[in-house]
Amino acid sequence: MKKIYIISILILLIALQIRAQEETGRSGILNANEQSIGLATGIDYSILPLKLTYKRGFNIFNYKFPVNVGTDITIPIFKFDLNDIRIRLITETTIFRKKNFEIRGGIDPMFINVKMETETMSSLGADFHIFTGFTNDKWNAGLDINYNQIFTTYVKHTDKFDEAVFEAQDGWYKLTAANIRLGVLVNRTLGNFDLYVNAGISKTGKFNDYLFVPSMYGLIGVNYRF
Amino acid sequence: MTTKNKLLMLVLSISFIITSCGKDPLEPNNLVPATVDQDLSIPAIEVNGTRLHLETFGDSTKPVMIFLHGGPGTGDYRAFGRMLDEYDGYKLTDEYFVIMYDQRGAGLSRRYGTIDEAYNHSISELTLANYLKDLEEIVDHFSPDKKVILFGHSWGGMHAIMYVNAHPDKVAGVILSEPGSFNAKIENELVLDIASTDLFDEATNDIYWNHQNISPDDHQMLDYSYMNGFYNGLGPTYYHFSETDILPVFRFGAIASINDLGPDGMTPDGTYTFDFTTNLDKFKTKVLFINGDLNEVLTPEYQEKNRAYLPNSEIKIIKGVGHDLIWIKPGEHVKLIKEYLDEVL
Numbered sequence: 307m308k309k310i311y312i313i314s315i316l317i318l319l320i321a322l323q324i325r326a327q328e329e330t331g332r333s334g335i336l337n338a339n340e341q342s343i344g345l346a347t348g349i350d351y352s353i354l355p356l357k358l359t360y361k362r363g364f365n366i367f368n369y370k371f372p373v374n375v376g377t378d379i380t381i382p383i384f385k386f387d388l389n390d391i392r393i394r395l396i397t398e399t400t401i402f403r404k405k406n407f408e409i410r411g412g413i414d415p416m417f418i419n420v421k422m423e424t425e426t427m428s429s430l431g432a433d434f435h436i437f438t439g440f441t442n443d444k445w446n447a448g449l450d451i452n453y454n455q456i457f458t459t460y461v462k463h464t465d466k467f468d469e470a471v472f473e474a475q476d477g478w479y480k481l482t483a484a485n486i487r488l489g490v491l492v493n494r495t496l497g498n499f500d501l502y503v504n505a506g507i508s509k510t511g512k513f514n515d516y517l518f519v520p521s522m523y524g525l526i527g528v529n530y531r532f
Numbered sequence: 533m534t535t536k537n538k539l540l541m542l543v544l545s546i547s548f549i550i551t552s553c554g555k556d557p558l559e560p561n562n563l564v565p566a567t568v569d570q571d572l573s574i575p576a577i578e579v580n581g582t583r584l585h586l587e588t589f590g591d592s593t594k595p596v597m598i599f600l601h602g603g604p605g606t607g608d609y610r611a612f613g614r615m616l617d618e619y620d621g622y623k624l625t626d627e628y629f630v631i632m633y634d635q636r637g638a639g640l641s642r643r644y645g646t647i648d649e650a651y652n653h654s655i656s657e658l659t660l661a662n663y664l665k666d667l668e669e670i671v672d673h674f675s676p677d678k679k680v681i682l683f684g685h686s687w688g689g690m691h692a693i694m695y696v697n698a699h700p701d702k703v704a705g706v707i708l709s710e711p712g713s714f715n716a717k718i719e720n721e722l723v724l725d726i727a728s729t730d731l732f733d734e735a736t737n738d739i740y741w742n743h744q745n746i747s748p749d750d751h752q753m754l755d756y757s758y759m760n761g762f763y764n765g766l767g768p769t770y771y772h773f774s775e776t777d778i779l780p781v782f783r784f785g786a787i788a789s790i791n792d793l794g795p796d797g798m799t800p801d802g803t804y805t806f807d808f809t810t811n812l813d814k815f816k817t818k819v820l821f822i823n824g825d826l827n828e829v830l831t832p833e834y835q836e837k838n839r840a841y842l843p844n845s846e847i848k849i850i851k852g853v854g855h856d857l858i859w860i861k862p863g864e865h866v867k868l869i870k871e872y873l874d875e876v877l
Contacts, residue, residue: 351744352737382737390741418744422764427745458554459745461563470763470778475562480554483747510747514647517748517757517786518766519740 334446334493334500335398335410336363336531338372342500346527349520351392351508352382359529361396371400374412389421394433401436408441408448416454424467425474429482431456437491450491450504455511456483484511487523500529557746563756565783567640574640577633579669580662585609585640585782586633586670589616590625595704595877596675597628598667601635602686604658605789606762608639610782611685614862624866627873628681631674635691636666637788639781643751650790652800658787659794660694660806667695671702679704681873685858686830687712693838694808700815705876707869709822709858710830711838714812716804718837722829735765751787758786772826772854779856809841819845820872822865824853846872 336342344359361376380392398412414433420426431454439448459482463474489506505524508516515521560566568576568583577586585608599615601607609632616624624630634641637658645655671680681704684692689711696703713719739761748757762784773779792798797806819842823832832849839845848868853860 351741353740382741390738392744418741420738420742420745422738422742422760424760424763427742429745454744456745459557466763466778467759470780471759471783472565474564475555478554479557479562482557482753483743483745485743485747510743510749512747512749514747514749515651516743517647517739517754518761519736519743 331443332441333444333495336361336374338363338365340531342529342531344527344529346525348525349523350380350525355380355382373399389419392416392418406440406442409438411436425461425463427459427461429456429459444495447492450489452487454485486511498531502527558750558752564752565640567643569642580665582636583642584633589630590628592629594627594629595681597630597681597683599632600684600688600691602688603638604687605638605785608634608782610780611859614859615865619863619866622870635663638785639783645787645791650787653791653798654795655791658791660797663691664694664698681705683707684711685709696815697808697811700811705817705873706819707872710827710855714838714841715807715809719804738764739766754786755784758784770828773856774860777860779859812841816844818876821845821847822868823847824850824857826854
């Protein structure tokens with residue numbers, strides 16, 4: 307776990323050193339050379355988790371729109387500990403723009419850890435997300451589609467699981483999870499602040515409901531640009 | 533090749549390597565044990581168009597005693613394992629031919645349905661009629677000419693009473709360990725007293741969080757996720773299960789559990805409609821109820837509502853135990869069963 311945190315911090319520091327170049331002035335996405343920090347909460351595979359975000363805008367490969375790169379860390383706050391954590395390296399850029407209509411997207415590599423009484427799971431995967439809708443310098447509002455795929459998961463069972471059920475195989479497992487989210491995203495820029503709401507349905511990759519818990523998500527958050 | 537293409541190739545290569553490695557989570561015996569359909573060496577019986585995990589213990593010439601586990605879906609016959617042991621120089625198999633099986637959709641028996649069907653309690657294979665028919669064929673197979681003894685725990689007690697109601701002439705004795713309700717009237721009143729999942733609980737949040745690691749799409753993953761939920765705090769606290777001597781299972785049946793009593797036992801919105809008491813007055817043999825004193829829902833007082841349909845019954849209380857009494861106090865059960873059967877047979 308420590309290695310993951312150190313790698314995340316290093317990537318953050320490297321990101322801060324990359325030189326940004328251009329500005330575009332659209333709500334919800336950073337111009338080149340802009341940075342933001344933010345926090346959010348709501349329903350995000352947990353009730354009232356704490357989500358911390360850092361992003362920076364860059365010009366990369368002379369691409370005509372700024373690319374936002376950063377990281378977010380989400381922690382369920384019930385019985386707070388860092389064994390339950392999600393770390394994403396977030397990327398987002400404009401893919402298509404015509405007047406106020408815009409399509410944005412990105413791919414976010416992610417690490418997820420959960421520790422329970424019966425096992426610990428550590429997963430590596432990626433979020434693929436697309437936003438399409440209206441944007442200007444004060445607002446952006448539209449549909450948000452997010453598909454995340456876990457590529458591999460390390461599972462380590464405890465004695466409790468072995469005794470209560472059976473001696474399950476510990477080790478690496480491939481493609482253990484996928485989730486799809488369909489929702490709306492509304493962002494309002496007020497001075498240096500971006501206030502946003504993102505909510506919708508959340509289902510498994512095969513579009514099945516969740517077990518025990520509601521198949522939905524909803525986040526309210528704020529980012530401060532500087 | 534441009535830098536951009538090199539980067540793309542690198543990302544694709546890493547993704548391919550990562551996804552090529554690792555075990556298949558759906559492979560039997562990786563995260564959950566194989567079912568009787570996946571491993572033909574597991575002891576099983578074919579009845580009523582299904583395949584059930586079933587074992588027999590003892591001498592087949594002796595009176596047949598059939599064990600019915602709790603659930604549906606949340607238990608299997610592994611919970612009865614200790615009741616086959618010897619206590620005070622006596623084993624049930626000394627006098628009886630014991631049959632234990634996992635009901636359809638539970639334990640290592642065949643799986644049915646999808647989670648969406650289960651949420652509507654609409655799985656056509658997981659019905660009260662089929663649970664009854666499975667037991668009828670097992671009775672006919674092992675004891676076609678003689679009456680049987682039934683032992684049921686929790687839902688298994690309801691299952692036993694469903695059989696008694698249908699075939700009062702085929703049952704020699706009934707032992708019910710903390711049974712559930714005999715009809716919808718009692719059960720619907722009971723449901724009002726049971727708390728639903730607490731969204732602000734740590735266990736709920738762990739299970740929610742874990743949906744990012746495990747998708748409950750297939751029976752393997754559903755059962756695995758269900759086990760995680762049950763053993764990480766989502767198991768009902770009002771049942772007072774032991775935290776140090778855990779009630780074990782072969783494998784949970786998530787779909788059977790969510791489907792609950794199915795389309796002929798409840799409505800899609802979860803209101804119960806079943807009635808196992810319509811013919812109970814035909815059964816004159818004394819029935820033994822066994823109850824712990826810690827269970828906050830299936831209390832001795834609650835059992836009086838069930839016992840009203842069986843005037844010829846007796847209830848014995850085992851102290852200091854919750855709903856896992858079959859696992860925690862097996863010796864007491866064996867003693868009470870012997871005393872009861874010595875009286876009624």
